[in-house]
Amino acid sequence: MLYNFESNLSEAFGQLLKIETDYNVIIQIGEEPNFKEFHTHSNILRCRSEYFNKIFTENIEKKDGMYIIKKSNISPQAFDMILKYLYTDQIDITNKTGTELLNFMIASDELMLKKLTKLTEDFIIQNQQKFLQNDPIGILQIIQYCKPLINLQEYCLNKICSEPEILFNSDKFNQLPASLLEIILKRDDLNLKEVEIWENLIKWGLAQEQVRNQDITKWNQDDINIFKRILYKFIPLIRFYEIFIEDYFNKIKPYEEILSKELRDDILKFYMISGYKPQRNPRFNSNSIIIKRKHIALFSNWIDKKEKMNINDINNIPYKFNLLYRGSKDGNTAAAFHNRCDNKEATIVVIKITNSNQIIGGYNPLEWDSNNCSKSTKDSFIFSFTDKNDLQSANIVYSNGDQYSIRTHSRWGPVFGNDLLLNYDNSPNIWYHNSVYSYPTLNLPKNMSMDDYEVFQVIKK
Template sequence: MSYNFESEVPEALGQLLKTETDYNVIIYVGEEPNSKEFHAHSIILRCRSEYFNKILTDENIEKKEGKYIIKKPNISPQAFDIILKYLYTGKINITNKTGTELLDFMIVSDEFMLEKLTKLTEDFIIENQRQFLQKDPVGILQIVYCFKPLVKLQEYCLDKVCSEPKILFNSDRFTQLSAHLLEIILKRDDLNLEEIEIWEYLVKWGFAQGQALNQDVTKWSQDDFNTFKRILYKFIPLIRFYGITTRDYFNKVRPYEEILPKELKDDILKSYMIPEYKPIYTPRLPKCNNIINDSIIINREHFTLFANWFDRRKENGKYINDIPYRFNLLYRASRDGNTAAVFHAKCDNKGATIVIAKFNNSEQIVGGYNPLFWDSSNSEKSTNDSFIFSFSDKNNLQSANVAYSYGNGYSIQSYSYCGPFFGCNDLYINYIASNDWYCRGSSSYPTLNLPNKMIMDDYEVFQVIKNS
């Protein structure tokens, strides 16, 4: 008969670490004011870590009163505390650590040659830390790229920046990004920014590197242009100028045109002046570019958010890059005609749809999701999966508010004389009365606190297609 009491071993070792009985290693970690003295046992450190085994078997190791002395001023006591407990007990809990703390911990793991721990932390960040880059994208990117083993995390960070570029480009520290990292990002074909935006950000970065330059380019001397050219010369070939409209080129690029090579300027002019001329270049295509079809009201980030709402995905499980939906524009009021007849002709019996409407003279938008279908049967439908939503500012995703159906018999209403109709007067357009939108109840959805009557600039209806 045999018994397995192995669970008692890490508990006993954990208690040994806590009581520090018969320790013979002193480890000084960090620098003032963030420093700490740790006590450990050489036999455990040597068994559990190749790094410590090399140090503790070195004949030149410092000793004091019979104890080994190790100094690690370059790492934080907080990260080392987790490492030491792991070496003794084999247990680790990083669930509640911030992105910066996890990165610090991972770097320490790598230094101590704990490959399994490094990989575990890297995988945890990629799978669970959706906000990893938010607080300090520049600092985190530059740290991650200092450590060659973090290949997966480097690619994750680049994918994140390219799919949600404003995390980086709108950061207060964007202009402190190293030239090397900026070059890596601008080389990417999936950078999800308009080319003119990339040019404007590049100019902003360039100004920060040449701080003595006058912000008014009309007052520049030839020396100023030469300075700016030296700062940006390696980035000019990375800008896809052929993707910039003539208006934007004239207003935003032409003032700096002197820093462009003459051959490039001539070719850009040729592409603008000769319609049949097709320059050879690779346009940027974000990985999820195919999910959107021609919206003039919202962008890719809104569609990604809608996909999360469809599947009710929470913070730790949100779609970021690859979402399992495509969106096909069925109807736009300003393009197709703002009438009930056209709405039904374009949208009836097309399956799930999402509706987006923009307020007149405002950045506010409202809309709703019909997971069933529209028709002209003058009937009502019940579902728990429909929702209505609003953004007080469509340029700020944090201003979003979504309300799911209560599941009663009026979740969706289909009337031949109405457009989209959500709930029992919760959000709808009744063309008999006017072309305005109304919110005159909250019996089928929680209230979004919308006005009773809303004048819209335009509205769009997209067919929602789940990828097979």
């Protein structure tokens, strides 16, 4: 007959580790000044660890009858936790800092303790907000070159790009290594206005040791050359063509001499010549001054009628969004809208509401034309973001499929039923919500003044 008794085995082994009775293994961990020697038992290590079992089957160093193991690349603090786990099967990581957790995870991976590695990674992801905010620079530096942390690295970068204040508002931001800053500025999903990216880049550049004078008005040619060398690899990553001319004049022109003459001429052409299309850089290429990649990912989900968006959707967008028209640049008239947007098949319209962070808009799965007709579809939708920086503030409603889902008129702009429309006969800067007719209500006001609006062609990849 089998009897099960309550076991105190883990407690007994924990006591054995503490008092070091009959130990026969000396493990030297870390390097001075962070160095510690641990006294352990070969039988326990072999039973509990594939890594240590392999070591004991090989030609291992012995001195005075003791096995000697040296691991200089592991921190004593991390190994202390691992050793307690090997002896007692217990682990507590709840009160560890982000740096301590990463060191523990790296040590667990090297010692082939897959269960601990996965446990720590899951814990970090579940507690990533606190984990990143405590020391985003230190965390990124640790995970940058460590292969076992590649999944965690991508997760952290996704989080920082989604909530950039975690990094850019950190009091240690200026200590961010250039290699990491370059990785972040190359990302497609960095959720900052382009002018804000520029301002942070200038702040970072001025904090580098080579800069002798913070006052740009007092710079000589040597100072300019030094600053140009600091920022040269980052300048191609700034999408100057998304920056309003007022911001360019106030925030970029003072530093204009660090830009190449070719780039300055190209920017000038962009501001002065209607329809000029400059060479774009490799980051997110919607060319919008209203929305970011996270909005594009969400629009794609709505087009495919998916209920939820996860973080992976941001990097796997199934559609291309080509900017066809921007009112402030291409001419805010019915003729300009139809000239650029008619017969382009599926499009999405995005409108920035004046004096707010609100954006509204709609998706037309058919096409715009100037034939003064109405079209039926159940795939069109209209939407509103109370705060464009907060995806949770979004609300979307699909057409009921009636014959007025999409309306086209030569003297009007985009028209979604009687629910959201731009009537140039009345005003070029007011969007109207005349009634709840073809779409369920979004609780929009009847008249909405806009700063600008954009129309994108939507193409399946």
